[in-house]
Amino acid sequence: MRYISTRGEAPALGFEDVLLTGLASDGGLYVPESLPHFSLEEIRSWRGLSYSELAFRVMHPFVDDAIPADDFRAMLEETYDVFAHQAVAPLVQLDTNEWVLELFRGPTLAFKDFALQLLGRLLDYVLEKRKQHVVIMGATSGDTGSAAIEGCRRCEHVDIFILHPYQRVSEVQRRQMTTVLGDNIHNIAVKGNFDDCQRMVKESFGDQSFLGGKTQLAAVNSINWARIMAQIVYYFQASLALGGPDRSMAFSVPTGNFGDIFAGYLAKKMGLPISQLVIATNRNDILHRFMSGNRYEQHKLEHTLSPSMDIMVSSNFERLLFDLHGRDGAAVKSLLENASKGPVSIEDYRWRHARKLFDSDAVDDKTTCDTIREIYEQNEYLLDPHTAIGVRAARNCRRDMAIPMITLGTAHPAKFPDAIAESGLSVEPQLPPHMADLFEREERYTVLDNDVQGVQDFIAKHWKNA
Template identity: 90%
Template structure:
């Protein structure tokens, strides 16, 4: 399988190179040249499989030219054996035909573990094979950082530098990153917002001269194709648990960077019957404004109770635009260059094509808190603020009550206690046993100005072989 850039001007690559490259040299994101497609009969035959077996069936076509079958199976077993529930992604029923899929049973209590625990193992495998060293540079709005650090901290061939917006992630999120000890782990708090961090990472991938030619940058953000690949699996998992593929499913996805919901879009293209995908956003609603009114326009970023979605530049949306434009990379490049200058729209027929599958909703902090409170009062089930946005959007946008609606539960409520307090509940979500002493652990991070040159100088000085 070959991978091509959404901007159309970079050479096609194999899986190993895509894994290590992250952003394409033309500024685009890599996508498969073609997708595997599974028949309903084949999908039906996967009912009852353990999560790791299902994951192998879905993902191996993407990696088979690079990774031996036995090695990939072992990576999957190692990745998902550390999850705290045997189902890996258990489903919890809220109401008739309404469900939450718990994606926070991994070691850092967020859906990012599904991809990043695997990504660390993939990176170490490929770097060992090539006898190379990589410097990971990533930006996080809260959850990616801790999941990436946990996934890569044992990697022998990786140094990891994670940028997070200073004082704009929850305390639990920050401590999950900054209390992990290791000579190859570096946390940087940027005096800015997530979009500033993400822009710095993208620009650094475009010009890596600050590393002096001694190492290459590798990406852990959702621009890395391996992240998207791993997230496709749990759409199949939920469908098979609730009667698929013989009935269609609807999913509501809390999203800021569009990666998680793009995985659902790919699952549909690969043969899984999905009737509706709901884009659930907070007040930073660029995706909702596009999907509801065909206007892609950046507004001022706002700080909310759902900080992992406090994003205005939605990187993975480019991958959908690529498909909507008939995979015309130059058209996508022109559109995004115009978007950097002001609001843009796409041709009406392309937008209507997207609307056949996608709906969207923007949910403010008050509605988020109301949903947390209502669901707890009805079910004694506690939602984190991101999942609450997903549930609210699912109920607001649902097209057909006969089709199961599954909200992706993206994080454990203990990561966001402030939102629980704001909702008026007196219940306090407890951290799992393996994190019970989190607030007693020593923190280690560096606060830097919102200045790319300063950050690059810090990385150049502190990576292992500098």
């Protein structure tokens, strides 16, 4: 399996190099040169498999011979054994043919655990094999940071630097990151928004001279292909649990950076019958404005009750644009350069092709709170604000009531008590036992100005072998 850049100029790489490289040298994102495709018969034969074994069947073609099959299978068993539910990703029914796929049963209570628990183990394996040390640099709008730290903190060959927007993540999200203390763990609160953090990460990957040639950066954000790869699996798992592949499924995905829903798009291309993918966003609705009106235009980023989606520059959208443009890297590069200067559109026939699969909706804070309250009153089931947006978008955009609609439950409600309180409910979501003392733990983080040079200087000074 070889991987190519969405901008067409970087060299093709194998899995190990893509794992460690993150962003391509031409500024693009890596995607597989070709996708594996599974027949309906093969997918049907996977019914009843454990989650880790299903993950092996779906992901092994992407890893190929980079990791021996037995080692990769053992790595997956270890990864998903730490989840708090035997099903790993259980389904909960809300209404007739309407479901929530609970993706928050991992150690940090968010869907990011599915990929980042695995990513830490992959990095450990490859870096030990190469006797190499790397510096992880990542940006988070709330959940990626804690999942990355939890997944990678025991890695012997990494230093971790996570950037989060200062005072723009929930207190639980912040404490999940900043209370994990270790010599190789560094949390940086940037006086800006998530897009500022993400821009710094991309600039740093583009020019790593600040590290003095002594090490290299590795990515934990969803620009890293391994993140996307791991998220494909639960689309297959949910489908198989509800009668797939003999019936089609629809999914509603709360998304800001487009990685989680792009994994669903890939699942369909790999043979899983999916009839509809709903892009569920908040007021930061650039993806909705593009999908509903073919206009990609950046607006000012707003702070909402669903902070993990407070994103205006959706990195993984580039991967979809690459496919929509017939995998023409030059066309994608030109489009994105123009997008940095003002609004852009794509050819109408390309946009209409995307609309065959994708719908979208933008949900404001009031409607988010109304949905949390409504679902709780109907089912005594508590949604976090991101999942509530997914449920509302699913109901607004649903094409066929006979097709199961599955909303991806992206986070535990206890991570967002302010949104629950604002919904008017008297119920207080409780953290699970392993986090019960979270508010008593010592915090450690550094506040820095919104300046890439200052952040780079901090990293250059504080990584282990600096």
